[in-house]
Amino acid sequence: MQDMNLTGLFIDLMGRLGLNYEFLATGYEAQIWRDGFITTLYLVAVTIPVSLIVGLIFAACLTSGRLWLSAPVRGFVELTRNTPTLVQLMFSFLVLNTVVSNMLGGAQNNPLSPFFWVVAVVGLHVAALHAEAIRGGIEAVPSSMIEAARGMGFSQFEILRYVQIPLAFRASLPAIVNGLISLVKSTTVGNAIAVSEITYASIMVWTQRDNVVELMIVLLAFFSLINFVVARVGSWVERRLAIPGYGL
Template identity: 65%
Template sequence: MLDSILAGFVTYTKSLGFNFGFLTSVYERTIWIDGISMTLILIAVTIPVSLVGGGLLAAALTSGRKYLSVPARVFVELTRNTPTLVQLMCAFLVVNMLISKALGGAQYNPFSPFFWVVAVVGLHIAAFHAEALRAGIESVPSATLEAARAIGFNRLQILWFVEFPLALRAALPAIVNNLVNLAKLTTVGSAIAVGEVTYASIMIWSQRDNVIELMIVILLLFSLINLLIARTGRWLENKLKVPGLGI
């Protein structure tokens, strides 16, 4: 049933000048579906990594302790001011190689290309999350902080129960925008042979010369993914907004 539907689709699109013939090949179709699955897995794993990293960096930046804020600031500036692809290549070709040598060979290295994509992209976006959260934390009214201190909250409790909840509401639009960028950045995995949808598409179009068709599909796929992220972010904004604020 599926094969007949796909065959009809391929025939119809061919009459319009498009080449989707790979859909009738079980091998190529499997590669492409696996690529889409890998892209979705990368996004699903990298999003929480970026959020946790951004929260920790924001806490360090606003801690008031130089031994925490200075390294965090250096990391944020270095990370957000250099290309993600360059960071990935440095991590995979330099850091990963040094780890392999230290462990006695690549066969003993537990870190896969998938790990490096998640780590690099996640921490790259975490730097942007951190700046958004830092701005939100610093925008919390001083009277609110004084009230928290008056009821006996310590610095950590103020950060966790007062500043972070309010900062998250203020920073949520920027964080959602960062997550949209994160989804797009997972395509850098193709540079180190992580089998996400871009890498799978390259393998197919190198044999079939159907670059235009697959690029159109990739654009539509990421448009759909990021539309879902944006809609989820808008729902969270409405869910978390302070009642009566702005009325």
């Protein structure tokens, strides 16, 4: 087969450079590794929108002026910003997940997978960072502009929806992109609770094959590529949303 020949060629070529990629020719380990890439991409693709949507909701709560909305979010933001993501993940999986299992009468009834907990913990952690950035943007909208909108009959929510968020999103976009880049890297914490993303899969392979350097090269290139794409998309959006004649 064409595919096998290409793989064989690659293994042979790398072998001449002293790099051992022989596991690619095996069925089992190559499969684990390929699935690891897909799981990481899947994690990133799900967690990014979760972080953005929750971040927006958090920012709206923080700036609502209603204590029952802002106080719990403020507490959560402080907690999640100031503690390690890995600890949060372990706490969520080992404590919260167990509580859920007990409530549902056993782990076999618990629909929440380790994958879910990575999305939830990393997504909410980055959402807290987004929220702070967006909050800054919302509060930077001049009060005279808000009064003008009120004077026209906009409700508080409509001002948020049509005036504050469009302006705040533009102002906070560089910070949001930074948050997303850190999100991509943070998905690797999944390996602590056996989510078979690419670092977990790589560890599985290199403990058998002793080819850490070879897999590291690919790992680093892989994450660099994802974040290169994230940064490029970010600057594309920034250019698209640029307001002519305005500072943002």
